[in-house]
Amino acid sequence: MNLSEAVRLERDKRKRQAFIRREQDILSVCESLMAEKGVRQVSVDMIAARTGVGKGTIYKHFDSKRDMLIAIAAQYFAMLIELLGRSNDPARAVSDWIEAQLYTPRRSLLIHELVATLEDDSEALDKIQDVRYQMRKRLAQVLSGSSSTRGRPFERAMWLDAIVQGALLEMESALKSESFDEDEWVESITRIVPILMSQPKLKFRKQDLTYL
Structure with missing residues (x-):
C-alpha cells in the first residue's frame, strides 16, 4: 500500500466515524426531545434545530x-x-x-x-x-x-x-x-x-x- 492509498483509507475511516457519531447524536437528541414533549409532538425540524444541523443532514442518516x-x-x-x-x-x-x-x-x-x-x-x-x-x-x-x-x-x-x-x-x-x-x-x-x-x-x- 502506497502513502496516498493509506491517507485515503484513513480519511475514509474518519469520515465513517464522524458519520456514526453524528447519527448517534441525532438519535440521542430525538430521544431526549420525546422524553420532554412526547413522541408524537417531536418533528424532524425540532430534532435538526436541537442537534444544530440542517434537515438535509438528518435525511442523510434517516429517511423519516x-x-x-x-x-x-x-x-x-x-x-x-x-x-x-x-x-x-x-x-x-x-x-x-x-x-x-x-x-x-x-x-x-x-x-x-x-x-x-x-x-x-x-x-x-x-x-x-x-x-x-x-x-x-x-x-x-x-x-x-x-x-x-x-x-x-x-x-x-x-x-x-x-x-x-x-x-x-x-x-x-x-x-x-x-x-x-x-x-x-x-x-x-x-x-x-x-x-x-x-x-x-x-x-x-x-x-x-x-x-x-
Missing part, C-alpha cells in the same frame, strides 16, 4: 422520523442484550437487566409510547418485535444456564419480562403510594431472580394451561 423511532427501539433492546452478556453469573446478569430498566423507568416506558405511535405500521412493528425477540431469546439463554427446571427457558424469559413491564407501569402510576420507595421496589422485583433460577419444576395439569 419513523426510521429514527425504529433505531431508538433497536438500540434500547440491544443495550439490554449487551447487559445480559456482561457477567458470567446468570443471577447477576439477570439482576443487572432488571435494574437497568427499573432505574430508568421513563426511558423504558418511552419505548412503550414509541411503539404505540407505530401501531398502524406493521413493517415497523415487525422490526421492533424482532429485536425484542432477540432480547428475550438472550434472556432465555442466560436463564437456561441456571440449574432451574421451572418451565422452559423462553417461557421464564417472557414471565420475567412481563413482570418487569408491570413493575415499570406501577413506578410511574399516579396511584402509587406517597411512601413509595424506588430502591425497595426494585429490590423486591429482583428477589424473583433466585426463585426463577432455583425452584423445582412445577407440575401443571393440562386443564390449568388455559393460555394455550
Whole structure:
C-alpha cells in the first residue's frame, strides 16, 4: 500500500466515524426531545434545530422520523442484550437487566409510547418485535444456564419480562403510594431472580394451561 492509498483509507475511516457519531447524536437528541414533549409532538425540524444541523443532514442518516423511532427501539433492546452478556453469573446478569430498566423507568416506558405511535405500521412493528425477540431469546439463554427446571427457558424469559413491564407501569402510576420507595421496589422485583433460577419444576395439569 502506497502513502496516498493509506491517507485515503484513513480519511475514509474518519469520515465513517464522524458519520456514526453524528447519527448517534441525532438519535440521542430525538430521544431526549420525546422524553420532554412526547413522541408524537417531536418533528424532524425540532430534532435538526436541537442537534444544530440542517434537515438535509438528518435525511442523510434517516429517511423519516419513523426510521429514527425504529433505531431508538433497536438500540434500547440491544443495550439490554449487551447487559445480559456482561457477567458470567446468570443471577447477576439477570439482576443487572432488571435494574437497568427499573432505574430508568421513563426511558423504558418511552419505548412503550414509541411503539404505540407505530401501531398502524406493521413493517415497523415487525422490526421492533424482532429485536425484542432477540432480547428475550438472550434472556432465555442466560436463564437456561441456571440449574432451574421451572418451565422452559423462553417461557421464564417472557414471565420475567412481563413482570418487569408491570413493575415499570406501577413506578410511574399516579396511584402509587406517597411512601413509595424506588430502591425497595426494585429490590423486591429482583428477589424473583433466585426463585426463577432455583425452584423445582412445577407440575401443571393440562386443564390449568388455559393460555394455550
